[in-house]
Amino acid sequence: MSGICGWIGWNTPERDLIEKMAVPLGRFDGTATESAMGARCAVAVAALEGAADIHLRDGVLAAVWGHPVLRDAALADQAAQQGVAAVLAGQRHLGPEKLCALLDGAFALCVLDERAGEAILATDRAAVSPLTWQVAGETLLFASSADALLRHPLVRGEIDPQGIYNYVYFHMVPAPGTVYRDQHRLLPGHYLHYRQGRIETQPYWRMRFQEDGKRSFDDLKSDFLAQLRHAVGTAAGGAKVGAFLSGGTDSSTIAGMLCDVTGTPADTYSIGFAAQGYDEMEYARIASRHFGTRHHEYYVTPEDVVAAIPDVAAVCDQPFGNASAVPAFYCARLARADGITRMLGGDGGDELFGGNERYAKQHVFALYERVPPLLRKALLEPAVFNFPGGDRVTLLRKAKSYIEQASVGMPARLETYNLLGRYGAQQVFSADFLAGVDTGEPLAGLARTYDASDAKSLINRMLALDLKITLADNDLPKVMKACELAGVEAAFPFLNDAMVAFSAGLTPQQKLNGTQLRWFFKEALKGFLPNEIITKQKHGFGLPFGVWLQQHKGLQELASDSLTDLKRRGIVRGDFIEQLTGRHLQEHAGYHGTMVWVLMMLEQWFRQRAGA
Structure with missing residues (x-):
């Protein structure tokens, strides 16, 4: 993974400070570090070759981490000669929103103008390349990892109880929060504008759904397959590449298209478990045989889990409780041993095309909202809740549970089975700890994200929420950190900007047709994917x-x-x-x-x- 770090507004002639901050960024994958310093600003980027660019001239320091692509052909030609960072420095007069709109791809960037006391920071549309920031006095500090920030003398690193509470609630710390006081993370598709000590964070991009699409299925299918081919080709370019293969629709699609794009058998990697109900290796083998990949397998053991836990905790700059990081690490490590330098993941397919089981469940719950209120309150609910001995009747128990959940508004209804909610915060946490926590903040944060979408349909509002909570806050860090620990890059073809835009143009029914998940996606891939993969239940690299x-x-x-x-x-x-x-x-x-x-x-x- 590596990353970027730096500051503006701190006057020090000591270059070793910025290099000290950069040490955690390359700790696990051993990447080289570049750095540059002005009079009151500095930046360092640790990255594999081709994923870092720094430009310093006339008091303006610009840097990019990742693989951004300039949309404008003339600027792209200029970048080929001078570097992306130099182009961004020259275009800073556009302002942060238009500057960021010049770029596609996964990136984190900074443009620091020490003479004007101005800075622009930004992360890509999915926050594949994250940025954490903090203001200390007159200094703006930033880094892709909080561990880098902690090495600056102005940063105290005081734990924020709210961040701990949010972690136990969600099993990760949702952005823009962090586990440290006064530290914040940029949301996906957001920039930070710093001017003379004032901070402004705003989106330069939002997911805009066109819900009344009228394109024919054949036209959409042709476009989709072309976009998919382009996205996989772009993600695979310039590296010795392999693909995660769980045997699900997303990873199988990426693996199959990688074979198609390269014209050679792709290297695919799968993890199994010797535990009943958890091993899905056979589906990965079906996909591998179908596409003719060079398939590699590893069975994770309890001993492997014990060995990996300290390293997984160490590579994460925030507390992180997604247990699938362990099998993802062993999968990436297996690839690294074969000389693979970049792994392609199928992450994003569910959140773009409607693949999570909860979408169908929430559709069923939403049907209750269509029942006239008078009928619900005067007839249905009294009959169900007041029926003598109803708790002993299976059908009535299910009806009661359905009504109770359907009566909870979105997005709180998604957390009906939340573990912390089931236990009760007062039963889990000490009274002293809870005194410094807002227990309503996790649901309030969900509501803010949910309400920020202008989507009209339930499915698209859930997709917009999951692009942030499930993908950017959880699944992407899981894969990125697992790959960093193993010493390989990660790339996500479904998050190609053109692919994301394509998905936004599908109608709600093309994503969720009644209770049928990702209808268009599966229909479009019939004949490409094996039928067993299209019809299988979703699972993934779950850890027993x-x-x-x-x-x-x-x-x-x-x-x-x-x-x-x-x-x-x-x-x-x-x-x-x-x-x-x-x-x-x-x-x-x-x-x-x-x-x-x-x-x-x-x-x-x-x-x-x-x-x-």
């Missing part, structure tokens, strides 16, 4: 942690040791941890094992941070 925790002594010892130390931090109640690892885990290992993992990774993250 709860099951293994009951059986494997090493995992038990690591979890017990971690949670024992977490008790001493005064965040989580000791009696809750005792209940969780005792009665709860015995009752349902898969369900309660998730919270064990989340709390264990929180403690592991603390251990990896200096001064924790």
